[in-house]
Amino acid sequence: xxxxxxxxxxxxxxxxxxxxxxxxxxxxxxxxxxxxxxxxxxxxxxxxxxxxxxxxxxxxxxxxxxxxxxxxxxxxxxxxxxxxxxxxxxxxxxxxxxxxxxxxxxxxxxxxxxxxxxxxxxxxxxxxxxxxxxxxxxxxxxxxxxxxxxxxxxxxxxxxxxxxxxxxxxxxxxxxxxxxxxxxxxxxxxxxxxxxxxxxxxxxxxxxxxxxxxxxxxxxxxxxxxxxxxxxxxxxxxxxxxxxxxxxxxxxxxxxxxxxxxxxxxxxxxxxxxxxxxxxxxxxxxxxxxxxxxxxxxxxxxxxxxxxxxxxxxxxxxxxxxxxxxxx
Amino acid sequence: xxxxxxxxxxxxxxxxxxxxxxxxxxxxxxxxxxxxxxxxxxxxxxxxxxxxxxxxxxxxxxxxxxxxxxxxxxxxxxxxxxxxxxxxxxxxxxxxxxxxxxxxxxxxxxxxxxxxxxxxxxxxxxxxxxxxxxxxxxxxxxxxxxxxxxxxxxxxxxxxxxxxxxxxxxxxxxxxxxxxxxxxxxxxxxxxxxxxxxxxxxxxxxxxxxxxxxxxxxxxxxxxxxxxxxxxxxxxxxxxxxxxxxxxxxxxxxxxxxxxxxxxxxxxxxxxxxxxxxxxxxxxxxxxxxxxxxxxxxxxxxxxxxxxxxxxxxxxxxxxxxxxxxxxxxxxxxxxxxxxxxxxxxxxxxxxxxxxxxxxxxxxxxxxxxxx
Amino acid sequence: xxxxxxxxxxxxxxxxxxxxxxxxxxxxxxxxxxxxxxxxxxxxxxxxxxxxxxxxxxxxxxxxxxxxxxxxxxxxxxxxxxxxxxxxxxxxxxxxxxxxxxxxxxxxxxxxxxxxxxxxxxxxxxxxxxxxxxxxxxxxxxxxxxxxxxxxxxxxxxxxxx
Numbered sequence: 001x002x003x004x005x006x007x008x009x010x011x012x013x014x015x016x017x018x019x020x021x022x023x024x025x026x027x028x029x030x031x032x033x034x035x036x037x038x039x040x041x042x043x044x045x046x047x048x049x050x051x052x053x054x055x056x057x058x059x060x061x062x063x064x065x066x067x068x069x070x071x072x073x074x075x076x077x078x079x080x081x082x083x084x085x086x087x088x089x090x091x092x093x094x095x096x097x098x099x100x101x102x103x104x105x106x107x108x109x110x111x112x113x114x115x116x117x118x119x120x121x122x123x124x125x126x127x128x129x130x131x132x133x134x135x136x137x138x139x140x141x142x143x144x145x146x147x148x149x150x151x152x153x154x155x156x157x158x159x160x161x162x163x164x165x166x167x168x169x170x171x172x173x174x175x176x177x178x179x180x181x182x183x184x185x186x187x188x189x190x191x192x193x194x195x196x197x198x199x200x201x202x203x204x205x206x207x208x209x210x211x212x213x214x215x216x217x218x219x220x221x222x223x224x225x226x227x228x229x230x231x232x233x234x235x236x237x238x239x240x241x242x243x244x245x246x247x248x249x250x251x252x253x254x255x256x257x258x259x260x261x262x263x264x265x266x267x268x269x270x271x272x273x274x275x276x277x278x279x280x281x282x283x284x285x286x287x288x289x290x291x292x293x294x295x296x297x298x299x300x301x302x303x304x305x306x307x308x309x310x311x312x313x314x315x316x317x318x319x320x321x322x323x324x325x326x327x328x
Numbered sequence: 329x330x331x332x333x334x335x336x337x338x339x340x341x342x343x344x345x346x347x348x349x350x351x352x353x354x355x356x357x358x359x360x361x362x363x364x365x366x367x368x369x370x371x372x373x374x375x376x377x378x379x380x381x382x383x384x385x386x387x388x389x390x391x392x393x394x395x396x397x398x399x400x401x402x403x404x405x406x407x408x409x410x411x412x413x414x415x416x417x418x419x420x421x422x423x424x425x426x427x428x429x430x431x432x433x434x435x436x437x438x439x440x441x442x443x444x445x446x447x448x449x450x451x452x453x454x455x456x457x458x459x460x461x462x463x464x465x466x467x468x469x470x471x472x473x474x475x476x477x478x479x480x481x482x483x484x485x486x487x488x489x490x491x492x493x494x495x496x497x498x499x500x501x502x503x504x505x506x507x508x509x510x511x512x513x514x515x516x517x518x519x520x521x522x523x524x525x526x527x528x529x530x531x532x533x534x535x536x537x538x539x540x541x542x543x544x545x546x547x548x549x550x551x552x553x554x555x556x557x558x559x560x561x562x563x564x565x566x567x568x569x570x571x572x573x574x575x576x577x578x579x580x581x582x583x584x585x586x587x588x589x590x591x592x593x594x595x596x597x598x599x600x601x602x603x604x605x606x607x608x609x610x611x612x613x614x615x616x617x618x619x620x621x622x623x624x625x626x627x628x629x630x631x632x633x634x635x636x637x638x639x640x641x642x643x644x645x646x647x648x649x650x651x652x653x654x655x656x657x658x659x660x661x662x663x664x665x666x667x668x669x670x671x672x673x674x675x676x677x678x679x680x681x682x683x684x685x686x687x688x689x690x691x692x693x694x695x696x697x698x699x700x
Numbered sequence: 701x702x703x704x705x706x707x708x709x710x711x712x713x714x715x716x717x718x719x720x721x722x723x724x725x726x727x728x729x730x731x732x733x734x735x736x737x738x739x740x741x742x743x744x745x746x747x748x749x750x751x752x753x754x755x756x757x758x759x760x761x762x763x764x765x766x767x768x769x770x771x772x773x774x775x776x777x778x779x780x781x782x783x784x785x786x787x788x789x790x791x792x793x794x795x796x797x798x799x800x801x802x803x804x805x806x807x808x809x810x811x812x813x814x815x816x817x818x819x820x821x822x823x824x825x826x827x828x829x830x831x832x833x834x835x836x837x838x839x840x841x842x843x844x845x846x847x848x849x850x851x852x853x854x855x856x857x858x859x860x861x862x
Contacts, residue, residue, distance in 0.1 A: 038462035134343050138365065138681075213456060214528055223351055223682045293522075295529050296456025298682055299365065374823075375846040382831070383855055418742060545791065547820030548768040554791065561791040634742035634787070634797065636769075645787065649774050658856075662770040662787065670823050699846060 008093075011104060015092035019085075023245035024054035026284065033288040064234035069132055072231065076130030081236045084123035084243035087116035091250045096171045098263040098273040109170035110158055113254060114151070117209060120247065121147040124211075124228050127240070131231035139227030142217045142299055146208060149303055150215075153310035154205035157198045160314070160321050161185055161258045164192050174262025181266035186259040190328050192321040199259045201310050203283075206251035208302070210244060213291040217299050252283035340368050343681070347376045351454055351685040354695030358672075358688075365680050370673050378699040385659030390416050390626050391490065393659070398484040400663065401697035404443035405485050406436045406475075407639030408697075413488040414569060415635035415646045419628045420490070428492040428617045429571045434505070434608040435475060435487065437601040441512065442471040443640035444594045444601075447692045451591065452523055454689035455532055460523055467515050474504045490626055492618030505609055509602050516598060524595070533588035537687035539675055540585060547674075548667040551642020552597065553691055556590035558583035563638035574611065575604045587690040594692070627654050641665050641692055665691070665698045702764065703744055703796045707733055709760045710747045710798075743787075743797035751802050751811045754786075758814045761788045761798060769797075771814075771824035773832035775806070777858040782809040782834055804834070813839040831856035 028043065028050065035042025043050035068077055094109045096102035106112055121144045128140020164185065165173045177183045186199045208215040219227035229240045256262060256279040263276040297305075346357035355376035361369040381400065385393050397412045398405035410432055417424060445468040449461030472482045478497050479487035487494055523529055544554045554561050562579040564572040580596035582589035628650035636645045642664025649658035668691050676684040710733045733747045749757050769787035776783055786800040804811055813836040815821040825836040826845040833854040836842060844851045854860060 034458070038459045039466065040462060134341065134362075142365075216456070223685050225350060292459050294457060295452060295523075295526065295532065297528050298532055298680070300680070301528075301531055375844070375848070378846040380855055386856075415742070418740065421740075545765070545767040546818050548770070548818075549820075550767075559791045560793075566791075566793055567795045567797075632741065632746075632785075632799075634799070636742070636789075636797075643769070643789075645769055647770075647772065647785070647787070658772075658774045660770065660772040660785075666823065667768075667770075667820060670820050674819065 008104060011093055012089065015089050019089050019092060019246040019249070020242060022249050023242035024058060026245045026248065027057070027241070028054045029284075030288050030291075033285065034292045037289070037292045058238070061238040062235055066234045066236055067231075069231045072132045073130040076126040077231075078236075080123050080127035080130055081232065081239035081243070083126060084120060085239045085246065087119040087123075088243050088246035088250060091116045092246070094170065095250070095253050096174060096257070096262070097276050098271070099171065099175070101273055102171065105169065105171050108168045110162060110168045110173075110254075110258075113170075113250065114155060114158070117247070117250070118147070118151060120209075120243070123240075123243070127232070128228040131228075133231050135224040135226075136228050136230050139217070139219065139224045139230075142224075143211060143228060146211070146215065146217055146299075146302060146306075149306040150205045150208040150310075153201055153306060153314045154209060156311070156314040156318050157202045157205070158258065160192060160198055160318050163318075163321055163325060164189070164195075170257050170262075174257050174264070177261040178264045178271060180264075181261065183264075184259065184261040191324045192317075193324075194317045194320060195259075197313060198317055199255075201314050202255055202259065204305075204310065206255060207287065207290065208306070210247045210251050210287075212244075212248065212287055214294040214297050215302055216291075216296060217302060248284060248287055249280065252280040252287070255283055256280050339363060345685075347373075351688060352695070353450060353689075353693060356669075356693065356695050356698075360681070360684075362681065365682070367676050367679050367681060367684055370676050370684070372669060372673055374699055376699065377696045379696075381700045382659055382661060385656050385661075387655065389654045390628070390656065393656075394488075395484065395486045398481075398486055399696065400661065400700060401443075401639065401641065401665075401694045402483050403446055403694055404439050404640035405483060406432075406439040406479075406487065407637060408644055409485060409488050410436050410570070411635055411637040411639070411644050411646050413490055414637060415633055415648055416490050416626060416628070418635055419631070419633040419648060419650065420623075420626055422491045422622055423619055424491055425616045425619060426571070426613050427496075427615045428619075430608050430612050431493055431497055431617065432488060433571050433575070434497075434605050434612075435479070437604045437608070438471050438475060438505070439485075440640045441598050441601045441605075442468045442475075444598050445471075447594060447640075448519065448523075451689045451692075452529070455529065455686055457523065457526075457529070460519065463515070463519070463522075467512060470504075470508055470511070474501055474508065477501055477504075489618065491622040492616070496617045502609055502612070505605060509606055512602055513599070516595065519595070524592075530588065532683075532686060533591060533690070534584075534586055536587045536683050537675060537679065537690065538585045539671060543671055543675065547671040549642070549671055550667065551638070551640075551664050551692075552590050552593040553642065553668045553671075555579065555581050555593045556587075556690075557585045561643075563636050563643050567636060569635075569637060571608075572604075575607050577601075577603050577607075587687055590690040590692075625654055627652060628656075636662075639664060641694065641697065642668060661700055663697050663700060665693050666700075669693055669698055702790065702792065702794055706760065706764050706796060706798060707735065707745055709764070710745070710757060713749060713753050713756055713760075738795075738797075743799050745796065745798040746801070747798065748801045748803070751804055754800070754802050755812055755814065755817070757800050758786065758817050761800070762817050764790075765792075766790050766796075766798060768818045768820050768824070771821060771828055773828045773834050773856070775832060775856065775858045776803075777806070780806045782806050782832060784811050784828065784834060786814070809834040810837055811835075812837050815839055830854070833857065 032042045043053040046052035091113045093104050094106050094112050124140045124143045128136040165176045188195045260279050264271045265275050340361050340363045343360040343362045346352045347355040357373040359371045360367050381396050397408040400408050445464040449464030452460040476482045478501050479485045539557050541557045541559050544557050560581045577600045580593050582592050630652045633648045636643050645662030647660040648656045651657040731748045736746050738744050766788040769789050772785050774783040781803045783803050788798045828834050830844050830847045
């Protein structure tokens with residue numbers, strides 16, 4: 001038992017705790033935010049500002065009976081929620097919160113996160129297929145086609161950033177943007193004049209990848225009841241829920257690290273984890289804001305957006321950046 | 329938007345939408361033969377809240393039957409009770425004081441705005457936008473409060489009587505209604521900016537679910553569904569009843585035939601209803617609210633009487649076949665959503681399920697009204 | 701305008717003398733077209749036809765641009781007859797409501813379906829079948845609509861006991 005192994009175990013435990021706490025309190029934030037948008041109080045009874053609501057909800061979910069519908073594929077049905085949560089936690093391991101706070105920095109951090117993110121589609125597929133419900137199957141087919149189509153522009157955009165910064169190491173990418181907001185990747189540079197566009201594409205893709213409104217076709221509760229998790233209750237549903245919010249945090253972290261200078265201060269002062277957290281929570285607030293103000297797109301509108309607009313633009317951006325990197 | 333597809337009837341499956349489904353807003357069931365996400369064939373199954381109101385109409389006296397009418401459509405109940413009292417008054421030849429008719433028109437229009445508001449919120453929620461429902465409910469709440477003050481009920485009104493009203497409106501109501509109109513106009517502008525202009529919303533509705541005027545005629549569709557298909561038909565204008573000829577208002581008609589047209593018709597209708605309310609409050613005459621020449625137990629002459637009114641959902645008709653007794657010999661309720669929903673089966677063939685459910689929302693269904 | 705043309709077209713279905721107003725029609729009335737007082741009855745034309753004339757009458761209305769309002773039945777138990785009432789109206793500012801009725805024997809209530817002409821008659825006929833047991837010949841799918849799937853009773857019959 002070497003120290004590294006212990007380190008990793010400690011890191012995973014902290015990552016789980018962080019993911020769980022985030023999931024719980026982002027639900028609270030989402031409900032409060034939605035309530036604010038909809039002119040109602042939201043959860044405000046339990047504890048100050050309703051802050052005790054998430055643990056109570058958690059206890060409720062955990063004490064419920066886990067029902068497996070008759071005729072369901074038991075293994076897939078049980079594996080799916082775990083598969084939704086586990087990759088999200090694994091991705092936290094390699095996210096640097098600041099220069100020192102990272103469980104296990106890797107040279108291929110970006111690649112690893114994308115690799116884990118693509119497992120999320122499997123979880124949805126398993127859940128939809130395993131629950132033996134036509135609505136779930138339809139929803140999971142939708143969600144998977146959506147995830148696959150949006151992974152492509154997201155990856156191409158990430159490659160653009162990687163080319164500009166010359167590294168797949170998230171820490172290095174973040175450090176390359178240090179020292180003031182004009183160094184951030186979101187702003188156009190000589191090598192890559194289309195960076196703001198890249199940022200928008202990346203942001204849209206992270207909305208779609210996390211199955212958030214207006215791209216929540218996998219859930220689409222007014223059409224497909226509750227989508228792929230229709231048949232899930234108790235902690236099976238809870239894990240999906242936590243996985244969703246953990247993915248949101250990862251999406252926001254990745255956007256921050258790739259485009260918004262990571263833990264760097266906009267004016268080069270006191271870089272640190274607080275800046276990182278501030279940035280990701282601002283992004284998450286935008287996620288929530290968008291969800292409660294937009295209606296849902298259609299499946300063909302969604303796929304058209306990816307294949308006909310985002311992918312060509314991001315490919316063009318990639319070529320342009322590659323060309324300009326040769327010139328400058 | 330949806331490209332023509334090659335349906336493969338050999339690879340279809342049956343999807344049971346309802347009777348418990350978020351999109352049906354009640355206990356409606358549609359059996360859909362699906363090819364992937366496309367609907368090959370749909371068959372609507374009704375009757376989950378069928379209560380045989382027509383039999384009750386035969387068993388109860390005309391006055392006892394009054395509360396039944398407001399149990400048909402829980403969102404726009406006043407329009408239906410209005411139809412009933414008008415039918416009895418027509419058949420029995422009862423004169424109604426002018427003030428009572430004005431108050432009836434005002435309250436019916438208020439109820440129509442409330443009904444359309446709720447539909448607006450629920451419809452946007454069908455499309456995945458949650459927040460507008462809360463705004464709409466807030467505005468609707470003002471109307472319900474006003475109506476509660478004069479009618480004593482919030483949903484299932486029993487306010488009209490044969491020959492007049494049960495209760496006169498007071499100054500508070502008139503004040504509240506006058507305050508409400510500008511506030512509602514402001515809200516309508518807000519809804520326009522918040523929802524109508526949204527690009528996702530437009531993409532989901534424009535050119536989706538076309539219902540031709542000919543199809544409306546064959547199925548007998550009325551109300552906003554017909555008006556969204558370019559048919560200028562509103563019972564208030566085409567067969568004027570009550571005091572509607574006294575009011576200056578327009579009937580919004582859109583020729584696009586799509587879901588967006590049906591949406592726009594209802595949004596414009598709210599503005600027109602506000603105009604009617606405004607004029608009604610201005611012109612509201614004094615005088616009694618109940619006629620004095622009214623028999624205690626109403627008996628209709630032998631015959632067959634029909635009365636149509638424009639409710640929030642379309643043309644509601646009530647047919648009373650009388651054999652001279654104090655109950656109807658036969659009482660038929662012609663419900664507008666029944667006819668409007670009927671065309672769904674044919675219109676949604678080849679449509680994507682999400683478009684079809686948005687289309688269903690644009691029909692403005694109230695299931696108890698359809699099942700009676 | 702449309703009122704006169706429709707009246708003439710419907711009248712042409714009947715050979716010979718037909719009653720022109722309520723007083724002449726008698727009770728139970730003979731087949732024929734009557735102009736009704738709209739203020740009192742709420743409709744303009746009231747045509748009673750034989751069951752075999754029904755399709756011809758409905759075709760006239762279809763060509764006249766009428767839409768179908770509703771179909772319903774009435775159980776005239778004393779006369780041992782069943783009446784089917786068809787309501788039609790127009791999307792027009794020249795209102796013209798037409799009522800077509802037909803009477804069939806109570807023991808064998810069969811009328812031809814009009815769902816071939818008006819697709820929207822489908823549900824109305826199913827509903828009338830539910831409530832009265834009237835058979836619509838040629839109807840594509842005459843199963844209970846509002847009543848339970850296995851319903852074998854007809855609640856609006858006057859001799860129905862729950």
